[in-house]
Amino acid sequence: MEINEFDPGSKVNRYQGEAKAVADEIKEKKQPDQPSPVKEPSADKVQLSQQSREIARAKELAETAPAVRQEKVEAIKAKLAAGTYDVEAEDVADRMLKEALQELI
Secondary structure, eight states: OOOOSOOHHHHHHHHHHHHHHHHHHHHHHTOTTSOOOOOOOOOOOOOOOHHHHHHHHHHHHHHHSOSSOHHHHHHHHHHHHHTOOOOOHHHHHHHHHHHHHHHHO
């Protein structure tokens, strides 16, 4: 068997040439002279859910509501003045216990 024109260096040289061409191409793309493109900052967005808007509205209404229901106070004052205001001791005790338990929770 006879092998003609076999030059083991020819294949290696061809590969090295291709590798050099690729390296040169990469260097051209990374030229330090050119500034990198600046990305524009994106605008932040906040989107509130329907439930959060309802909670905010309820909070706003609660804050603007008067702390004292004047009509109820006036009605009780009138009953006290007339001597007709009667409160059950059990009702007062129940209310006191409920408020105390709510404070603990």
